[in-house]
Amino acid sequence: MKKMIKHCVLLGSAAAALLAGTAAVGQQSIDKKVDELLRQMTLAEKIGQMTQAERKHATPEDVKTYHLGSILNGGGSFPGDNTRAEWVAMIGAYQDAAKSTRLGIPLIYGTDAVHGHSNLKGATIFPHNVAIGATRNAELAQEIGAATARETAATGVHWTFAPTLCVARDDRWGRAYECFGESPQLVGVLGKAYVNGLQGGRLNGKTIGSNKVVATAKHWVADGGTTYGSGDEGYEIDRGDTRLAAAELEKIHIAPYIPALQAGVGTVMVSYSSVNGTKMHENKALVTGKLKDELGFDAFTISDWAALGEIPAETNRERVVRSINAGLDMVMEPEEWRAFIADLTAAVEAGEVSMERIDDAVSRILKTKLRAGLFDAPLAPLAVSSDADAVIGSDEHRALARQAVRESLVLLKNDANLLPLDKGAKVFVAGDHANDIGLQSGGWTIEWQGGRGPVTDGTTILQGIEALSDGEVTYSAAGDGAAGHDVAIVVVGEEPYAEGMGDYRPAPCEKCQPITPSKAQREMLARVQKAGVPTVLVVVSGRPLIMTDALESARAAVAAWLPGSEGAGVADVLFGDHAPKGKLPVSWPQSLEQIPVNIGDENYDPLYPFGFGLTYEKP
Structure with missing residues (x-):
């Protein structure tokens, strides 16, 4: 150096x-x-x-x-x-x-x-x-x-x-x-x-x-x-x-x-x-x-x-x-x-x-450089x-990021108080988004549009669940083998995207953005639920997804947004080490046709309103 x-x-x-x-x-x-x-x-x-x-x-x-x-x-x-x-x-x-x-x-x-x-x-x-x-x-x-x-x-x-x-x-x-x-x-x-x-x-x-x-x-x-x-x-x-x-x-x-x-x-x-x-x-x-x-x-x-x-x-x-x-x-x-x-x-x-305009621009730039x-x-x-090397991805910063994840989780639904989960429960986890740093981090992560896979260091949602659970945890990306478990955590969400590529595009198109879980994800959820296991739906996305039927069929549902590198923060809330605090920063639409919907609109009637968010007492 x-x-x-x-x-x-x-x-x-x-x-x-x-x-x-x-x-x-x-x-x-x-x-x-x-x-x-x-x-x-x-x-x-x-x-x-x-x-x-x-x-x-x-x-x-x-x-x-x-x-x-x-x-x-x-x-x-x-x-x-x-x-x-x-x-x-x-x-x-x-x-x-x-x-x-x-x-x-x-x-x-x-x-x-x-x-x-x-x-x-x-x-x-x-x-x-x-x-x-x-x-x-x-x-x-x-x-x-x-x-x-x-x-x-x-x-x-x-x-x-x-x-x-x-x-x-x-x-x-x-x-x-x-x-x-x-x-x-x-x-x-x-x-x-x-x-x-x-x-x-x-x-x-x-x-x-x-x-x-x-x-x-x-x-x-x-x-x-x-x-x-x-x-x-x-x-x-x-x-x-x-x-x-x-x-x-x-x-x-x-x-x-x-x-x-x-x-x-x-x-x-x-x-x-x-x-x-x-x-x-x-x-x-x-x-x-x-x-x-x-x-x-x-x-x-x-x-x-x-x-x-x-x-x-x-x-x-x-x-x-x-x-x-x-x-x-x-x-x-x-x-x-x-x-x-x-x-x-x-x-x-x-x-x-004019030179006056040039001098104005340059003086502003120089002023900022001096102020900095x-x-x-x-x-x-x-x-x-x-x-310096110890600062990058430090334990202190990762703990802060994990705090941000758990404070951002919005509990949308919790029928029969399924959450928080018993740490001794036999847990089934399904979905690609449960075990992929790239998917949970979204766009603007290493690459402009983001990407699947181990794009950087961190902890997946699945790893967080495994670390906190005292019981058996089984994972299947496709949702196979849920029968016999006490509870299933099904993680669905969007593919990573950034500007331009993330705009909603109706099919058919080369890279459609449907603002809804994919057909494969919906089939995966149905496969798990067919096994008769109580289901917690975790949604990993940059915006509300149109998935009213899936939300209705799940016993509990959580909006996890794009949590970044510290997916263990999701498990902190699911197992009750921390109660959910998050409140919706945007209105959650009932349907695609209802978009745009915002607080203060005339005849405002979203599926979940701006500011919505349930909670529960820690066990």
């Missing part, structure tokens, strides 16, 4: 004099430092700061040549064998390149650490946000943010694109599990807590040095309110259009951002989607007028992945001009970042984008510490 310890100590000669003593942020105003840098910067250096490239498409030499302000990794993009040391070495090399430039401005490295440092194998994978919404526990959300920050900082990463502050208004949207729920108030409370956990409060000039990370409020704005069928293919909802009057937009989708902005969230990511027909990436009224001018957001905005391509225009240059003039400060162009630089440079030289403490600590101290 000796080589890593000396990473990022290089300074350009001009910056060495200019930035000497920046540790004492309070002695000299950040605004003055920003102004001093801006006066020295060329147009190329300014536009470089506004550019974010993906790690597979930009080298450290590119950082030096083009003065790049930021690097990110996409989902499933990681260095080498995906070890912590490889992450630190990679980011250190980028940072050395940035610090060796004329002005020595550090870069900021971003990742989607959205439920733990979920790109890193072996990291603690926390339940997805919909589950955190079910806990109603802001203190827990803050602790999860802090643990995520610590594991993220240990790899040298400075910035996470989290939390998502969407308000999920339609279960057909494949990103619904990234939301804390359908209530703006719930999202606002938990989002603020999560920001505070990630950043340690407001960015204070020592954030990175304190082993915290910069947070991102996303996706501005109303990504959770898009109209089904507003996508290009007729059924898509992701990247669609939110059609609301201004008052409703404010009340439902803007309101949850206010607490995060008050907490000093470091960045805001703009949504792929549209509001009333205008793509957010060119929506000056909402990005500059609302977010920056009215709400006073003075840090920087970041585009989503290659999102400028969503703007309906004939040329890339026109898209660049419209987005920057709308108020985008940094642009995430993973592969085509050179074209972005060329087009923005030409646009400025032609007067299509990147000039003083280009890598978090933990990243180059001998203690």
Whole structure:
């Protein structure tokens, strides 16, 4: 690690004099430092700061040549064998390149650490946000943010694109599990807590040095309110259009951002989607007028992945001009970042984008880097510490994740008090989802879309049951052999998915998302119940599933959401070591035709209402 310890100590000669003593942020105003840098910067250096490239498409030499302000990794993009040391070495090399430039401005490295440092194998994978919404526990959300920050900082990463502050208004949207729920108030409370956990409060000039990370409020704005069928293919909802009057937009989708902005969230990511027909990436009224001018957001905005391509225009240059003039400060162009630089440079030289707008964007980026403490600590101290390896997937963090799992479980049904189970009972467990880390973790886990199998380290639901049971436990993925057991635990759920691929698609299609257990799962449940065994149904999903018949036929039912790497938390509740606490963060529909259904609707009549959740006394 000796080589890593000396990473990022290089300074350009001009910056060495200019930035000497920046540790004492309070002695000299950040605004003055920003102004001093801006006066020295060329147009190329300014536009470089506004550019974010993906790690597979930009080298450290590119950082030096083009003065790049930021690097990110996409989902499933990681260095080498995906070890912590490889992450630190990679980011250190980028940072050395940035610090060796004329002005020595550090870069900021971003990742989607959205439920733990979920790109890193072996990291603690926390339940997805919909589950955190079910806990109603802001203190827990803050602790999860802090643990995520610590594991993220240990790899040298400075910035996470989290939390998502969407308000999920339609279960057909494949990103619904990234939301804390359908209530703006719930999202606002938990989002603020999560920001505070990630950043340690407001960015204070020592954030990175304190082993915290910069947070991102996303996706501005109303990504959770898009109209089904507003996508290009007729059924898509992701990247669609939110059609609301201004008052409703404010009340439902803007309101949850206010607490995060008050907490000093470091960045805001703009949504792929549209509001009333205008793509957010060119929506000056909402990005500059609302977010920056009215709400006073003075840090920087970041585009989503290659999102400028969503703007309906004939040329890339026109898209660049419209987005920057709308108020985008940094642009995430993973592969085509050179074209972005060329087009923005030409646009400025032609007067299509003013130098005032460029200076505003760059000053916001520099201000955030100074507030984060990147000039003083280009890598978090933990990243180059001998203690860092022990932080990744630590017992403390896994215990926190297990707590989050058990607090998020929502008991939907418990006829004849079947739960909690007797630990001496003869238990039959069925279903693929009972014994698969990938299935229980969902999307954004190592790979962008997630995947089946042992994608990372952790404990499956089955392993948790086996560890807590004092009786015989039999497992059959297919549900064969249930007869003779005292109780059956049948675990059903969705395949992993992320944005786009998770949208509800009616059959026939190549990758349909039916929002219901598959035919094979329904047959498996029927096979178990035919054996005459009392059945506990555990649902592993990112949203309510349409399964009214299955819920009616089971003696007990539990919504387990996407629990992440610590599946033993499910067993904690099933066996009564902990009573169920979770309350539905979203309304559970009776049928597909009833979607969308949300608290406050006229004639509101879901199968289970928002806030529903049974409990029982511990034995």
